[in-house]
Amino acid sequence: MRVLGLETSCDETGVAVYDTAPGRGLLAHALHSQTALHLAYGGVVPELASRDHVERLVPLIRRTLDEAGLGVADLDGVAYTAGPGLVGALLVGAGLGRALAFALGKPAIGVHHMEGHLLAPLMEPDPPGPPFVALLVSGGHTMLLEVAAIGRYRLLGETLDDAAGEAFDKTAKLMGLPYPGGPAIARLAAGGRPDRFTFPRPMTDRPGLDFSFSGLKTQVLLAWQRHRDEPDAAADIARAFEEAATETLAIKCRRALAETGARTLVVAGGVGANRRLRERLASAARADGFRLAFPRPEFCTDNGAMIAFAGALRLAAGLADDAPLHVRARWPLESLPALPAG
Amino acid sequence: MHVLALDTTTEACSVALIVDATAEGRGGRLRERFEIAPRRHAELVLPMVGSVLAEAGLALRDVDAIAFGRGPGAFTGVRLAIAIAQGLALGADRPVVPVSTLATLAQGAVARRVAPGDRVLALIDARMGEVYAGAFAVDDEGLVRPLGDERVLPPGVVAAPDGPFVAVGSGWDAHRDVLLASWGRSPVADDGDALPRAGDLARLAARELAAGRAQDAARARPVYLRDKVALTVDEQVAARALGSG
Ligand SMILES: Nc1ncnc2c1ncn2[C@@H]1O[C@H](COP(=O)(O)OP(=O)(O)O)[C@@H](O)[C@H]1O
Numbered sequence: 001m002r003v004l005g006l007e008t009s010c011d012e013t014g015v016a017v018y019d020t021a022p023g024r025g026l027l028a029h030a031l032h033s034q035t036a037l038h039l040a041y042g043g044v045v046p047e048l049a050s051r052d053h054v055e056r057l058v059p060l061i062r063r064t065l066d067e068a069g070l071g072v073a074d075l076d077g078v079a080y081t082a083g084p085g086l087v088g089a090l091l092v093g094a095g096l097g098r099a100l101a102f103a104l105g106k107p108a109i110g111v112h113h114m115e116g117h118l119l120a121p122l123m124e125p126d127p128p129g130p131p132f133v134a135l136l137v138s139g140g141h142t143m144l145l146e147v148a149a150i151g152r153y154r155l156l157g158e159t160l161d162d163a164a165g166e167a168f169d170k171t172a173k174l175m176g177l178p179y180p181g182g183p184a185i186a187r188l189a190a191g192g193r194p195d196r197f198t199f200p201r202p203m204t205d206r207p208g209l210d211f212s213f214s215g216l217k218t219q220v221l222l223a224w225q226r227h228r229d230e231p232d233a234a235a236d237i238a239r240a241f242e243e244a245a246t247e248t249l250a251i252k253c254r255r256a257l258a259e260t261g262a263r264t265l266v267v268a269g270g271v272g273a274n275r276r277l278r279e280r281l282a283s284a285a286r287a288d289g290f291r292l293a294f295p296r297p298e299f300c301t302d303n304g305a306m307i308a309f310a311g312a313l314r315l316a317a318g319l320a321d322d323a324p325l326h327v328r329a330r331w332p333l334e335s336l337p338a339l340p341a342g
Numbered sequence: 343m344h345v346l347a348l349d350t351t352t353e354a355c356s357v358a359l360i361v362d363a364t365a366e367g368r369g370g371r372l373r374e375r376f377e378i379a380p381r382r383h384a385e386l387v388l389p390m391v392g393s394v395l396a397e398a399g400l401a402l403r404d405v406d407a408i409a410f411g412r413g414p415g416a417f418t419g420v421r422l423a424i425a426i427a428q429g430l431a432l433g434a435d436r437p438v439v440p441v442s443t444l445a446t447l448a449q450g451a452v453a454r455r456v457a458p459g460d461r462v463l464a465l466i467d468a469r470m471g472e473v474y475a476g477a478f479a480v481d482d483e484g485l486v487r488p489l490g491d492e493r494v495l496p497p498g499v500v501a502a503p504d505g506p507f508v509a510v511g512s513g514w515d516a517h518r519d520v521l522l523a524s525w526g527r528s529p530v531a532d533d534g535d536a537l538p539r540a541g542d543l544a545r546l547a548a549r550e551l552a553a554g555r556a557q558d559a560a561r562a563r564p565v566y567l568r569d570k571v572a573l574t575v576d577e578q579v580a581a582r583a584l585g586s587g
Contacts, residue, residue: 096432
């Protein structure tokens with residue numbers, strides 16, 4: 001089954017075609033990032049994001065189909081992100097996707113953006129299967145989920161304040177680094193000393209799988225104000241922050257695996273691109289004997305491929321969306337229908 | 343020619359199918375669905391398309407073009423209209439015809455209350471103390487033609503067309519007193535409750551299509567008129583400095 005995927009939930013326009021036939025997989029994908037557009041505004045402006053999606057979407061769809069060597073008539077279904085996200089932005093991809101499916105007489109499906117992220121590692125060769133624990137770490141989310149089956153998600157823990165990516169971004173900002181802060185901090189940290197500063201590992205000293213990153217950011221601010229004029233302070237603080245953030249994530253992942261008895265951890269979302277996090281989880285996997293799976297770095301952040309993939313799995317299982325077109329700013333992952341077993 | 347038309351740019355949601363229209367937008371059999379349904383356009387519009395096509399016994403591929411209300415209007419509604427039109431156009435391999443929402447509104451007035459030679463001023467409430475405004479003449483075929491550029495502006499500076507004219511739309515309804523005071527004269531007829539209808543849009547689109555002005559879906563653009571929607575960080579700083587100075 002060949003499925004077109006459209007992602008327009010925030011500030012990336014993503015398009016892809018995924019084929020569920022054995023040996024096929026992802027046929028083509030294209031992405032337009034609006035980061036430059038929003039830079040001057042100091043953050044994503046929803047109205048501008050929506051306007052840009054309208055201009056980008058049709059050319060990106062044509063390019064993706066060309067690359068896959070397909071015409072629209074070769075598609076067996078259309079998947080679009082239906083939430084959570086910016087409603088105006090979601091409506092662009094959802095409206096176009098649903099109308100396209102209508103015109104083709106093919107099924108359509110509204111995909112949960114976070115399901116897209118958490119299934120993204122399963123697009124890689126030799127994919128892991130459920131049950132597993134998923135760590136979703138992006139600019140807007142930090143959560144641990146138990147995945148009993150595709151579509152059966154249980155929230156184990158989430159952040160009580162800032163998301164992990166947000167903590168990277170805010171830390172970068174207070175140190176005068178450019179947006180997005182994650183990659184900038186990571187680059188700086190690579191040349192920093194791990195032992196000059198030590199920041200707390202929030203909420204690791206008590207049971208539970210929730211996170212809190214806002215206090216960490218305050219600690220960084222204090223250190224930065226006190227030491228900013230000293231040599232290597234920026235790199236050493238960035239390193240210490242990265243150590244604290246990634247170790248906190250790793251501790252909770254190990255705890256989640258122990259609590260659920262799962263033998264596999266999948267990691268998705270923009271912070272999943274962080275090299276230090278990957279190293280830490282890899283050594284934990286060796287020590288504890290669990291399997292670790294990441295999407296390729298370009299599919300850690302928002303993209304159309306994960307929507308095509310998640311949509312294709314659902315459509316192939318017969319779960320087309322016949323209800324009236326509807327997008328949602330909020331949408332609990334736990335409310336999704338599970339895929340029929342088999 | 344057959345034209346499918348849709349409009350979701352105001353609180354109304356409507357879809358029309360005109361079958362065997364002439365180039366003048368006349369003749370032909372018109373089927374229309376129209377519902378005042380704020381915030382429900384997304385769920386209503388495709389079922390409406392399905393319903394007019396089924397009633398006419400046509401498939402989407404049988405239409406020559408897909409016309410849509412390209413704005414101005416509510417931003418989200420304007421985008422929904424173009425997104426739906428683009429999706430239908432891609433799937434059916436048909437061109438699209440963007441049509442002004444103000445022209446559509448004015449065309450509605452023609453059918454109902456315009457005398458020969460009268461002009462139409464279409465006004466849509468743009469909130470924030472402004473209106474979207476467009477003035478139109480009516481040609482021999484009974485179709486409206488723009489008399490100038492459409493604009494977004496405060497009601498106090500909207501010019502009345504020369505000669506007798508009809509005023510329509512939510513902008514007229516919301517700012518009637520200010521408009522009358524600045525004009526010093528009254529329209530010969532008016533309708534503050536008028537909303538754009540896809541049937542009127544379809545007639546205007548038939549003329550555009552006949553004139554070779556249909557477009558590829560990728561080139562179609564919405565028209566918001568209000569293009570400054572956010573302040574850059576520098577502008578925010580400047581505005582704060584002004585405010586506190
Ligand atoms: N190498 C990295 N290290 C840490 N964080 C990163 C890295 N690369 C990206 N990020 C962070 O990932 C986030 C973006 O990820 P994404 O999945 O697109 O999130 P969202 O869509 O929720 O903003 C940003 O907060 C960014 O700083």
